Amino acid sequence: MEPTGEPGATRAWVIHPELTSDQERRDAGPALEEAVSLALALPGLEVVGSQIVRLPKPHPGHLFGTGKTDELAALLKANEIELVLIDGPVSPVQQRNLEREWKVKILDRTGLILEIFSDRAATREGVLQVEMAALSYQRTRLVRAWTHLERQRGGLGFVGGPGETQIEADRRAIDEQLTRLRKQLAKVVKTRELRRAARAKVPFPVVALVGYTNAGKSTLFNRMTGAEVMAKDMLFATLDPTMRGVDLPGGRTVILSDTVGFISDLPTQLVAAFRATLEEVLGADLILHVRDIAHDETQEQAEDVLAILEDLGVDEDVPLIEVWNKIDKLDDQTRAAYLTQADRTDEVVAMSAWTGEGVDALYPAIDAALSVETREEDLLIPFSEGRKRASLHETGVVLDEVQTEDGWEITVRWTDKQANQFHKSHA
Incomplete structure (x- = not known):
């Protein structure tokens, strides 16, 4: 494939491991094409090449067998690759060993998608959700550093980092940060629910x-x-x-x-x-x-x-x-x-x-x-429940209203969904 990206971009190579023992695996061709599209969605990368690597089973230490690992090492060196995107799960041990063997940064499918989500999230809720997802991911592995791309863009620390040393994430600190983010997200979600409730009216x-x-x-x-x-x-x-x-x-x-x-x-x-x-x-x-x-x-x-x-x-x-x-x-x-x-x-x-x-x-x-069916229904709303009456008028379902000694006799025309929402919100 033709290299993509701007001058000075990080040179990347995309690998789709095809697990031949998996009977339910996706067709490797379209899967690789999608993986390349994922890589192109991340700013600052130049996709130099891509390939499918067939695997009978994953090697526990390196994902790929010794011969294939050496073969890929030579290919990556010849193409001056700095980042390898592996379209699938890579364990922390496999990531560490491959990075040592190939002298490149490794990013698996989850890490890549998290980076894209970090770059794309626009609302406060989206940003918080990405941060929480990233922390949950980081909690399972060491966060490795890589300065080259960090100078060009922000990120979550999978692609960019503060140096070439390996940093071991403090799980307690991550858990405390997750707790803090959940509280912030709860406030944002509550605001969102209020807006949704307003729309429901x-x-x-x-x-x-x-x-x-x-x-x-x-x-x-x-x-x-x-x-x-x-x-x-x-x-x-x-x-x-x-x-x-x-x-x-x-x-x-x-x-x-x-x-x-x-x-x-x-x-x-x-x-x-x-x-x-x-x-x-x-x-x-x-x-x-x-x-x-x-x-x-x-x-x-x-x-x-x-x-x-x-x-x-x-x-x-x-x-x-x-x-x-x-x-x-x-x-x-x-x-x-x-x-x-x-x-x-x-x-x-x-x-x-x-x-x-x-x-x-x-x-x-x-x-x-x-165009769902509607039905008419007569309701008696006590004077003490004025909020119920107000919500009926706000939703525009009231056909007629008469004030009696016991309250308001209101005739409505509504759908079953509107009726259920009304009774649920005022239960």
């Missing part, structure tokens, strides 16, 4: 964009809202959810939420750390699952997304529309086949967020999915 349904990273969610978000959310052909371009109001052609107003992209083998520390961010999806009235339909592994990516949604506890009753994005990248025959297939169901829209083709068909699909 507004009678606008929430539509959440989800999908594999780089599927085109932010591009679609920008086209639908006119917002200037960063939308680049880069993994993890969006890390903090952005919400905007959108007026549908039929007159309905919805709140559109853009979320962090999902990815296979997401480090467990990050699944936990970003759970609060992804919980925006839990409150959604409709999910738009944006797929890069032109990607070779679009089906596998879709399965990864659905698995994460299930892990999050998203209600199966929440309607979901599949948005087959990037049809502009398909050849004419394949594109026609996808368009025909999408036309046969109300739960799929084929389109290109980049060119705008097919986007107009998404609006009526959203409207139809949100």
